[in-house]
Amino acid sequence: MTGTTPTAWQQRIDTLLHALADARRDAAAAQAREVALLAEAVEIAQAMAQDAGGPTSVADIPMRSLAAQIGAAARVSDRTVQKHMSDAVVLVERFPATFATWAAGDISRGHVRVVVDAGVGIDDNAARAVFEDAALEVARRETPGRLKPAARLLATRLHLVPLQERHTAAATKREVWVRDLDDGMAELIAILPAAIAHGIRDRLDQYARRVIDARDTTDTRPTDARRISEVRADVFADLLLTGHASPDVSNDAIPADEAIIARVQVTVPALTAVGADDTPAELIGKGPIDTATALRLAGTATGWDRVLTHPVTGTVLAIDRYRPSDHLKRTLRVRDEHCRFPGCRIPTYRSDIDHTTAREHDGPTELTNLAHLCRRHHTLKHHSAWRVRQTPDGILHWTSPTGRHYPEHPARTLVFTTEQAGADIQTGAVSESATASDPPPS
Structure with a gap:
């Protein structure tokens, strides 16, 4: 044609x-x-x-x-x-x-x-x-x-x-086992509490990405053609067998004195935190976790964000911190949780903060004109016929090149209360929770 x-x-x-x-x-x-x-x-x-x-x-x-x-x-x-x-x-x-x-x-x-x-x-x-x-x-x-x-x-x-009662029972089934595969390979499988399992995966990702980035910008090991999945597996074995990422795996990309810790983000309802309610805490983007684990993680976090949400829609209304720094970025991280293109789940720390209405078109730098987009969808927005506008409630209204409309709701609004689930919350009141997280590396 x-x-x-x-x-x-x-x-x-x-x-x-x-x-x-x-x-x-x-x-x-x-x-x-x-x-x-x-x-x-x-x-x-x-x-x-x-x-x-x-x-x-x-x-x-x-x-x-x-x-x-x-x-x-x-x-x-x-x-x-x-x-x-x-x-x-x-x-x-x-x-x-x-x-x-x-x-x-x-x-x-x-x-x-x-x-x-x-x-x-x-x-x-x-x-x-x-x-x-x-x-x-x-x-x-x-x-x-x-x-x-x-x-x-x-x-x-x-x-x-x-949930706490069910988690306690489920935690007794923690286990690690090996299943042999063909060609001299095997699977190492572990059943762990969700926060620990996702924290382990995140730490492996951090190491592996550092290895790949260092390899791609130096000539230290030009013959290293491993994919990131292979590097992740090698780091996993290294950490378990030696307790640290060895030069063979890290390629000297990670200084010995530079610790990399796992990143997890949890949201704890304020009344749950003080023992006045049993509304479950949440491991962001994954689902509910037991209160004891959530409080332990929150207690060791470098900072807490106080998040005010609408009790019915879940829309983030405000966020503050006793010592605010990068206030708007933290608000966006809590609201978005991941790339805001329809269907994408790339986390915010691997995404760009994009002006919905571009700066050159007088788009303001404020909450209702900012959203996280992964690099793939950020590029798509600026170099294709896809269009997007944002409403004050944080919903991105995407329009495809053929004119189809796809409303993209903030992650927090996907989980909403019902009469049975939240009868103790008065309509129109403000729900308060605390999201604890370590800020991602710059």
């Missing part, structure tokens, strides 16, 4: 996007139909078992037999089919709104998996329905990755067993 005008290109792209959207809706409907049939298969197998009677030792034979028939027809393991049958019943019976929304093509299989995984532990039917409706509101406008921490936090608020 040499010589095609920009308008013609956009028309072709618009047609393509419509076709892709239709294909995705059709695929979602077909996947949901398959789940409905698997749930129906369970009903048939259970009815067959009831009619047959007989000893309890063979009561599940009809289920096994039907799973084997389905597996043979679909060329899938019957064990896999039987698990899918069980999962189908959970979805259809316990999460009917999620199933209906999926069948209508409004969400994907990934969204369904997040909602079910987060809400399956809520035994009370009414509470689970509240959770489901709230989670689906987020799912209709966000990616599964962004839905996950919001859904987990909301589920925690509605769970009948306090």
Whole structure:
């Protein structure tokens, strides 16, 4: 299509996007139909078992037999089919709104998996329905990755067993094991509290990026062509075996006397911090964590930000600190949590602060005209037909080159209160929490 005008290109792209959207809706409907049939298969197998009677030792034979028939027809393991049958019943019976929304093509299989995984532990039917409706509101406008921490936090608020009690029990299952792989390799797997696990990963990332940056700007080791994932694994082994990043791994990029510590960010409701409430704390971008861990992390942080949020929408209203420094940057970090392009989850410390309305167009340097964008989407904003405007509540309204509108909500507004989850909060009052974090390196 040499010589095609920009308008013609956009028309072709618009047609393509419509076709892709239709294909995705059709695929979602077909996947949901398959789940409905698997749930129906369970009903048939259970009815067959009831009619047959007989000893309890063979009561599940009809289920096994039907799973084997389905597996043979679909060329899938019957064990896999039987698990899918069980999962189908959970979805259809316990999460009917999620199933209906999926069948209508409004969400994907990934969204369904997040909602079910987060809400399956809520035994009370009414509470689970509240959770489901709230989670689906987020799912209709966000990616599964962004839905996950919001859904987990909301589920925690509605769970009948306090998070601290569940965390204490789960922590007794801490474990490390090795699984052998092919070609002389193995997996080292650990189950740890979330804050520790993400802190370890962050520390490995810091080391690995320092190694890559130093290698790319010096000729010290020109033959080092390792990808960052390989460097991360090498640093991991080095730290565990020697207690520090050795010259073989660090390439002398990290001075021995320069400590690199893990970075995690936690938000603790003020009333929880003083023991007057049990609203869960949150590991930013990941989900709820137990209060004891959150308070311990907050107690060792170099500084606290006091965050005032709207109790219903979660919008950040204000932030202050006793010794304010880079006040606006801290406010933005708390509000945004990650790149603000639709679907992106690159954290703020790896993103640029961008003027929504550019400075050369008289855009002010203030909260309602600033947002974090990763380098990829920062470049896209300035060198493509994508357009964005920001409203006072921090929502970025993105418009694609073909005119489609994508509202991008701040991360804090994805998690909102319900009557069941926050009955003790008066509408219109201001919620207060403290976010503790070490500032990222400049």
